Amino acid sequence: MSQRLGTPNDHAPARVRFAPSPTGYLHLGGLRTALFNWLYARHTGGQFILRIEDTDQNRFVEDSLDNIMSSLRWLGLHWDEGPDVGGPYGPYTQSERKELYHQYAEQLVDEGYAYRCYCTGERLAEMREEQKKNKQSFGYDRRCRDLSDAEHAKMKAEGVPSVIRLKVPLDGATTFDDKIRGPITIENSQLQDAVLFKSDNMPTYHLAVVVDDHLMEITHIMRSDEWVSSTPLHKILYDAFGWAMPIVAHLPVILDPSGKGKMSKRKKVVAGKEYLALVHEFQDAGFVPSAMFNFLTNVGWNFDAEREIFSQEEAIERFDINEINSGPAALPYDKLTWITGMYIRDMSPEQLKLLLVPYLSQQIDVDEETLLNNGKLDGLIPLIQERMTTLTDADQLVDWAYLDADALSYPEPGKMIGKKLDAPTCIEILKQGGEMLSEIEPFDADTLQATFRQEAEKMSVKVGPFLTPFRVALTGKTVAPPLFESMVVLGREEVLKRIQNGLQALEAYAAQPA
Numbered sequence: 243m244s245q246r247l248g249t250p251n252d253h254a255p256a257r258v259r260f261a262p263s264p265t266g267y268l269h270l271g272g273l274r275t276a277l278f279n280w281l282y283a284r285h286t287g288g289q290f291i292l293r294i295e296d297t298d299q300n301r302f303v304e305d306s307l308d309n310i311m312s313s314l315r316w317l318g319l320h321w322d323e324g325p326d327v328g329g330p331y332g333p334y335t336q337s338e339r340k341e342l343y344h345q346y347a348e349q350l351v352d353e354g355y356a357y358r359c360y361c362t363g364e365r366l367a368e369m370r371e372e373q374k375k376n377k378q379s380f381g382y383d384r385r386c387r388d389l390s391d392a393e394h395a396k397m398k399a400e401g402v403p404s405v406i407r408l409k410v411p412l413d414g415a416t417t418f419d420d421k422i423r424g425p426i427t428i429e430n431s432q433l434q435d436a437v438l439f440k441s442d443n444m445p446t447y448h449l450a451v452v453v454d455d456h457l458m459e460i461t462h463i464m465r466s467d468e469w470v471s472s473t474p475l476h477k478i479l480y481d482a483f484g485w486a487m488p489i490v491a492h493l494p495v496i497l498d499p500s501g502k503g504k505m506s507k508r509k510k511v512v513a514g515k516e517y518l519a520l521v522h523e524f525q526d527a528g529f530v531p532s533a534m535f536n537f538l539t540n541v542g543w544n545f546d547a548e549r550e551i552f553s554q555e556e557a558i559e560r561f562d563i564n565e566i567n568s569g570p571a572a573l574p575y576d577k578l579t580w581i582t583g584m585y586i587r588d589m590s591p592e593q594l595k596l597l598l599v600p601y602l603s604q605q606i607d608v609d610e611e612t613l614l615n616n617g618k619l620d621g622l623i624p625l626i627q628e629r630m631t632t633l634t635d636a637d638q639l640v641d642w643a644y645l646d647a648d649a650l651s652y653p654e655p656g657k658m659i660g661k662k663l664d665a666p667t668c669i670e671i672l673k674q675g676g677e678m679l680s681e682i683e684p685f686d687a688d689t690l691q692a693t694f695r696q697e698a699e700k701m702s703v704k705v706g707p708f709l710t711p712f713r714v715a716l717t718g719k720t721v722a723p724p725l726f727e728s729m730v731v732l733g734r735e736e737v738l739k740r741i742q743n744g745l746q747a748l749e750a751y752a753a754q755p756a
């Protein structure tokens with residue numbers, strides 16, 4: 243790859259940025275942009291910068307900044323410089339840098355690269371109407387581009403509000419080299435005299451992004467493909483300022499699972515299936531961040547054709563900006579579920595416990611402190627780990643263990659009757675079991691198992707149906723984690739109470755006239 247003079251090479255420590263606008267919650271596409279920047283910074287031993295581009299105050303969404311930051315932290319994408327942590331190039335929020343942009347806009351006017359425009363919103367609207375009527379393409383007609391000094395002085399004296407527009411060269415073409423797409427050339431006649439500085443004293447995106455990327459010494463601009471068409475304007479600005487443009491790399495579009503449309507920024511239902519879009523929705527749905535990290539790293543880049551699961555460290559080690567695909571990448575949602583299941587099964591019970599507690603405390607109404615410390619979860623996790631696909635699956639598997647014996651209900655006591663058995667037999671089984679359980683020593687899974695097997699044999703009942711009344715009496719469910727281990731988690735006293743309650747429910751059921 244040939245290097246332009248004065249630009250960094252691909253392995254030198256990079257300074258990259260993620261520059262969201264606080265105009266909505268972070269979606270998966272945005273997270274992938276942040277992730278690739280982060281990976282590249284970590285791969286090269288450089289810096290990952292978070293910059294907030296809030297110059298369009300009309301589109302500001304109240305809690306979006308918190309949402310963006312917490313979504314990034316959820317994935318583990320911590321930034322080296324940013325609005326909250328500061329850094330040597332701050333401030334990192336554009337609205338706090340207004341003055342700076344103003345100076346640069348004035349500089350461009352003074353040097354003849356930009357001009358003041360006094361056209362009112364009304365005039366622009368009329369112009370647009372006219373263009374529409376004549377089937378012309380929309381765009382500013384450059385009326386103020388060639389006003390004389392005297393005319394400018396007059397406007398200034400009258401205090402007419404103005405914006406500053408870029409004076410795009412009228413002929414020739416602008417070329418930039420996209421690291422992913424290759425050289426891109428556009429005829430200048432296709433470009434607009436874009437507004438750089440608005441009458442509300444705020445810069446537009448075009449000016450702010452160029453000034454900040456330069457002043458913050460950004461080496462690589464990796465961003466979503468929707469900004470490709472803005473880049474020629476940026477190149478003209480870099481040239482006007484006499485600055486070298488950082489390397490730009492526009493990331494491939496993410497397609498929805500059908501592979502037809504661009505991925506939505508909102509959740510949508512296709513053929514009865516729900517497709518999430520916002521990062522916090524994936525978090526709420528119980529996807530594991532390390533699995534999401536793994537999944538998203540492979541959307542538009544490929545870790546290894548032979549290996550689906552890899553660690554963060556491995557991804558950092560291998561990540562190569564030159565290997566990012568230029569073609570669109572479809573989002574294989576099902577793979578995310580599969581990868582999450584793999585991560586859940588692979589992690590240590592202690593790790594899983596820490597991830598599960600915030601979900602469970604919401605789902606089963608037990609506070610985090612209790613979940614962390616009362617020991618039950620430590621016994622339950624090995625029983626459910628293999629049965630989970632996402633973190634939100636656990637509540638159904640463990641809720642029974644946290645209910646008070648008296649709160650456990652048996653809406654269908656008939657379910658306590660094992661296959662091919664009848665109510666009187668199962669009542670007898672529960673009674674026998676109760677007696678056995680009060681005596682078994684030690685109260686561990688192996689001893690319980692051996693004793694129950696013997697008893698089933700003695701009563702000439704198959705083991706499966708013999709255990710059904712106990713399973714339902716203990717958990718209220720026909721499908722539950724392994725029974726003897728569950729008994730140990732509950733403890734002898736609690737088990738006896740539940741068997742007693744189950745027995746009563748079954749007796750009442752059996753006493754009903756058929």
Ligand code: GLU
Binds near residue numbers: 262263295451464465
């Ligand atoms: N503020 C822009 C956005 O929210 C970022 C564009 C860029 O990275 O240059 O998409």
